[in-house]
Amino acid sequence: MSLKRNNETHANKVYNFLKKKKKPLSAYEILKELASEGISAPTTIYRALNKLVSNGLIHKIESLNAWTVCCGNHENKVPIFEICKTCGNVTEHLDINIANSIKSLSEKTGFLADNPIFEIHGQCNNCI
Amino acid sequence: MSLKRNNETHANKVYNFLKKKKKPLSAYEILKELASEGISAPTTIYRALNKLVSNGLIHKIESLNAWTVCCGNHENKVPIFEICKTCGNVTEHLDINIANSIKSLSEKTGFLADNPIFEIHGQCNNCI
DNA sequence: AAATGCAATGTTATAACATAACAAAAATCC
DNA sequence: GGATTTTTGTTATGTTATAACATTGCATTT
Structure with a gap:
């Protein structure tokens, strides 16, 4: 009977979970839902999130204290999030004009x- | 012997303090320093900060959990903060190009x- | 095979940030 | 002066995030 760890890292679990949910979630929301997957401390969630951010797979939405999956390959564009105060929907846009404005600033x-x-x-x- | 409260509101105290410091400060940093002015609970600080934000006198820097004085009259511009990872300096810029990019988005x-x-x-x- | 190094994870505690809810005081309005 | 509004106080708790130490798992080296 192998005691070998399941091959899926916690970071992968978090990523796949965020991909499935399709909306920004807070660390504690993720923790609550992935407790059943063997993740029991906020530390683990934050580590996973930090790793996924470093790898460019997710973004943190600062004003929501939430994380969401990156919409795609940015290339020379900058992601910008529109956050609806009424329904809570969050949409990521990639905008070349803003990227150029940043560059000139x-x-x-x-x-x-x-x-x-x-x-x-x-x-x-x-x-x- | 007048028991009348000093006329300066706590919001004014916070504003003047932030103006003097010239850099973004967290709520708790402000609280620690203004304890001597009779502000003893985070609630009071947050109320003051929220009021100052509503009045357009300060900005919250989301990624720093900090608040700083607004640099001036925005008119049709959008404030954008450059935050140095090395020295911590934070500079507010008003950029018409970015305002226009937002408008077209x-x-x-x-x-x-x-x-x-x-x-x-x-x-x-x-x-x- | 044993030792080593590194990444991933666990555990525990605490720090930092923010709000809720009730009450009281002060200021303002009529 | 009384009513109303604004400001403030108090207490408790909720939310977010990190620190510090330890262990485990896996790959590589000896």
Whole structure:
């Protein structure tokens, strides 16, 4: 009887869970739901989330204290999240204009950007 | 002997304190320093901060859990914060290009924006 | 095979951030 | 002055995140 660990890392479990849910979730929400998968401490969740963020697979939505799966390959674009105050829907957009605006601001100020956070709270067009 | 309360509201005290410090501070940092001014509970700090944010006098920097004084009149611009990972310096910029990019994204998606959060982590040109 | 190194994970505690709910005091309005 | 509104206080608790130490699992080296 093998005592070998199931091959799926906790980070993978978290990633697959977030992929299935399709919306941003807080660390504790994830923890609550993945307790049944052998993850019992917030530490483990945060480690997994930090790893997934470092690998570019998920984003943290700062103003929601939540994490969500990255929508795709950014290339030269910057992700920007629209967060509806009414229904809670969060949509990630990739916008080249904003990427260019950042670049020109960076050239003006000499700031070497590596981690942008763009979130807009408002109302989506279903709720207006 | 008047028992009348000092006329300065706690919100004003917090605002003047943040103005003097010229850098973002967390609620608890503010609390610690203004304890001597008769502010003894986090509740009071958060109320003051929320009021100052509502009045447009300060901004919350989401990724730092910190608040800082607004740099001026925005008019049609959007504030964007450059946050240096090395020295911790935080600079607010007002950028018309980004405001315009937001507006055109909004027109494309139908999203009614009312509260943008723009923060960029990186290195300032003194630390590169 | 045993030892080593590193990544992943566990455990426990605590730090840091924020809000809820009730009450009281102070200021303002009529 | 009384009513109303705003500000503040108190207490408790909820939410988010990290620190610090330890163990386990796996791959590589000896």
